[in-house]
Amino acid sequence: MTEFNKKVDLNEVSKFLFENDNYIILCHASPDGDTVGSAYALCRALHICEKKAKVLCADEIPARYDYMTKPVELQEFDHEKIIAVDVADTKLLGALNGLYGDKIDLSIDHHASNKHFAKINYVNANAAANCENIAEVIEALGVKTDKVMADNLYTGIVTDTGCFKYQNTTVNTHTVAAELMQRGADYYNINRVMFDTKSMARLRVESEAINGVEMYFDDKCALMTITAEMQNATTPDELEGITPIPRQIEGVIVGITLREKAQGKYKCSVRTHEPIDASEICALLGGGGHSRAAGCEILGTLDEAKEKMLNAVKSVMCK
Numbered sequence: 001m002t003e004f005n006k007k008v009d010l011n012e013v014s015k016f017l018f019e020n021d022n023y024i025i026l027c028h029a030s031p032d033g034d035t036v037g038s039a040y041a042l043c044r045a046l047h048i049c050e051k052k053a054k055v056l057c058a059d060e061i062p063a064r065y066d067y068m069t070k071p072v073e074l075q076e077f078d079h080e081k082i083i084a085v086d087v088a089d090t091k092l093l094g095a096l097n098g099l100y101g102d103k104i105d106l107s108i109d110h111h112a113s114n115k116h117f118a119k120i121n122y123v124n125a126n127a128a129a130n131c132e133n134i135a136e137v138i139e140a141l142g143v144k145t146d147k148v149m150a151d152n153l154y155t156g157i158v159t160d161t162g163c164f165k166y167q168n169t170t171v172n173t174h175t176v177a178a179e180l181m182q183r184g185a186d187y188y189n190i191n192r193v194m195f196d197t198k199s200m201a202r203l204r205v206e207s208e209a210i211n212g213v214e215m216y217f218d219d220k221c222a223l224m225t226i227t228a229e230m231q232n233a234t235t236p237d238e239l240e241g242i243t244p245i246p247r248q249i250e251g252v253i254v255g256i257t258l259r260e261k262a263q264g265k266y267k268c269s270v271r272t273h274e275p276i277d278a279s280e281i282c283a284l285l286g287g288g289g290h291s292r293a294a295g296c297e298i299l300g301t302l303d304e305a306k307e308k309m310l311n312a313v314k315s316v317m318c319k
């Protein structure tokens with residue numbers, strides 16, 4: 001039986017990728033720009049290395065990412081090696097967890113809370129987006145980044161940094177993004193689609209949710225609720241990127257969004273400013289993430305979910 005949980009460097013990652021073949025690349029469920037960009041850029045690079053590779057995700061990849069996914073052909077094969085990208089914990093694989101969760105060969109990720117669940121694990125939490133790590137992997141493979149890879153990697157970087165606004169953004173983030181622009185990344189249209197385009201239905205949900213924001217702990221914590229009823233006229237993807245809203249309120253250092261996923265099930269997103277660690281709050285509720293952005297799931301009624309979340313916030317704010 002092969003050992004799991006080994007931490008490796010970039011050399012070992014490229015050695016593994018060269019020595020093996022037939023890769024299934026797994027995205028996390030509720031796919032975002034970073035997991036999709038990581039997976040499809042890597043898939044494309046492996047094809048150029050004459051390897052077979054395909055991407056799988058438990059949930060359908062939203063249509064607005066079509067420009068990233070459509071140009072990459074997904075191949076069929078047996079006897080596969082499994083890679084997870086931007087996945088901190090096998091739970092986040094959603095419905096694919098049962099099938100692949102305990103047999104992942106390689107994990108490439110940037111979450112400090114990563115569980116090192118794969119046989120070999122490359123986790124670089126200094127990367128604002130996992131796509132920064134994938135850019136390094138592609139370079140280590142000796143593959144020249146083409147426009148398809150550049151569009152994928154650029155999208156992951158801008159979505160995970162809120163267009164270079166979040167605190168995770170580094171000099172390296174900008175350097176990698178600049179190189180991707182040189183490789184043809186369509187930065188203007190990518191940013192327009194990812195940040196400057198919202199459906200009318202989405203704006204109506206925002207408006208209703210903002211009207212219902214509740215303030216706690218001397219107005220340092222804002223809690224926004226999106227009920228199932230409010231989401232009726234929208235797809236989940238239309239609501240992507242709604243979670244930073246509560247933290248935008250002046251004076252707020254903890255912004256919470258509770259989104260009803262099913263009866264008695266809430267997806268909670270926590271966005272913080274210094275000195276509050278969002279991942280610390282979510283860890284108390286079985287979740288995780290980054291210092292400024294983290295998430296968890298809470299079961300119960302809306303009132304119970306609020307209470308559990310606010311108790312976790314209080315214990316981190318008041319320690």
Ligand SMILES: [Mn+2]
Binds near residue numbers: 034035086110129160
């Ligand atoms: Mn990410």
